[in-house]
Amino acid sequence: MPKKHRLKRVFGAEERQHQTELLYNLTYAQSRRIGAVTVKITVEIADFKVTKDSDSVITTLNLGSCVGIALYDPNRKIAGLAHIMLPDSTNALDNSNPAKFADSALALMLQEMTKLGANKAALQAKIAGGAQMFFSPAGPASRIGQRNADTTSRLLRLYGIPILGQDVGLNYARTVELYSKDGSVVIKTAGRADKAI
Amino acid sequence: MELFTLSDVHYEIMREIGNIGCGHAVSALSKMLNKKVGMKVPQVKLLEFGNVAGFVGGPENTIISIFIGISGEINGMILFLTEQPSARVLVNMVFGTPKNTELSFSEMELSAIQEIGNIMCSSYLSSFASLISKSISQSVPDMSIDMAGAILSVPAIEFGKIAEHVLFIESVFSTETDNVSGYFVLVPDLPSFKKIMSALGVD
Numbered sequence: 001m002p003k004k005h006r007l008k009r010v011f012g013a014e015e016r017q018h019q020t021e022l023l024y025n026l027t028y029a030q031s032r033r034i035g036a037v038t039v040k041i042t043v044e045i046a047d048f049k050v051t052k053d054s055d056s057v058i059t060t061l062n063l064g065s066c067v068g069i070a071l072y073d074p075n076r077k078i079a080g081l082a083h084i085m086l087p088d089s090t091n092a093l094d095n096s097n098p099a100k101f102a103d104s105a106l107a108l109m110l111q112e113m114t115k116l117g118a119n120k121a122a123l124q125a126k127i128a129g130g131a132q133m134f135f136s137p138a139g140p141a142s143r144i145g146q147r148n149a150d151t152t153s154r155l156l157r158l159y160g161i162p163i164l165g166q167d168v169g170l171n172y173a174r175t176v177e178l179y180s181k182d183g184s185v186v187i188k189t190a191g192r193a194d195k196a197i
Numbered sequence: 198m199e200l201f202t203l204s205d206v207h208y209e210i211m212r213e214i215g216n217i218g219c220g221h222a223v224s225a226l227s228k229m230l231n232k233k234v235g236m237k238v239p240q241v242k243l244l245e246f247g248n249v250a251g252f253v254g255g256p257e258n259t260i261i262s263i264f265i266g267i268s269g270e271i272n273g274m275i276l277f278l279t280e281q282p283s284a285r286v287l288v289n290m291v292f293g294t295p296k297n298t299e300l301s302f303s304e305m306e307l308s309a310i311q312e313i314g315n316i317m318c319s320s321y322l323s324s325f326a327s328l329i330s331k332s333i334s335q336s337v338p339d340m341s342i343d344m345a346g347a348i349l350s351v352p353a354i355e356f357g358k359i360a361e362h363v364l365f366i367e368s369v370f371s372t373e374t375d376n377v378s379g380y381f382v383l384v385p386d387l388p389s390f391k392k393i394m395s396a397l398g399v400d
Contacts, residue, residue, distance in 0.1 A: 046246050046247075047247075061257060062350065094359055097361060133343070133348060136264070144354055190343055
């Protein structure tokens, strides 16, 4: 089959890198130049990642009561995504991992994004998660999701970062994808249609 | 008591709690279904937050979970986890519809699954309570069918307040012929964990 014909096939984002490298044996840098690679970055629970690569997608899986905080500087195309578990680091017995809490994770992520060249005044936020996975009238699991979401919104307001979109609350898990080319966020769930915010 | 300074004795005791609890739950199920149900040796796991969903087929695997909050002298939670094919077999046994292989469930079937989970968790908890001679009250059960990672983040968050790891007592059971399997995950909070240990004569 002539190469020209093969080029016309439309590959999915993930397939594209693999296929391009397979067909032409390109180096990573070469395939980047022809725009064939989307870098995938995964954020674990109680972690955050930032990037200044304008063609990457940052993903975090399974936000239940946890909240995903996506920050984006549209001018410099710098993106950051945090997966926080709890609202407040100041009352916690173990706050050795700042990425676990909304307050400390946000502070640290802002710092990292500024280091990459992001302008704090230009940042935009989108948040998702904060569900209540189980109804529990009292006790440990009650309302932690809502507290996470509320605290995150309040902190973002304090920093003066506008929340352009949110998908929070209810009782189901969400997976979040943040695209660094335009700051768009796609929410995926089990058994529901994908949703862009 | 720190999570990392647990001794073999602690692990042994937790395994025994899982063993007795799951044993009672399994015998309740066995009576309900009139079938033989076996169980594996329970495991005590100290997991990082990112790895909590590994044992139920990965974070994106859809699982059915029944949650019961525990309060009273011991605080924490118990989760009963099973996958959709297993739940279907259970429902078929209860309703007498052996040929149904649908992986989605009607309201009535979901309610039956929740009740089976409730009965099993209650048996687990009552044997646990009498083992440590403490009174435990349990919340009404709630059910969630969702991605494993999100469901297991519920106990992870509870532990997140005090540690960087999650402590699970995991018990697995399965029937011999019908491919039904499920997991119990008992998650006491840290102060309760100390009470449990001292009730059983260990510091």
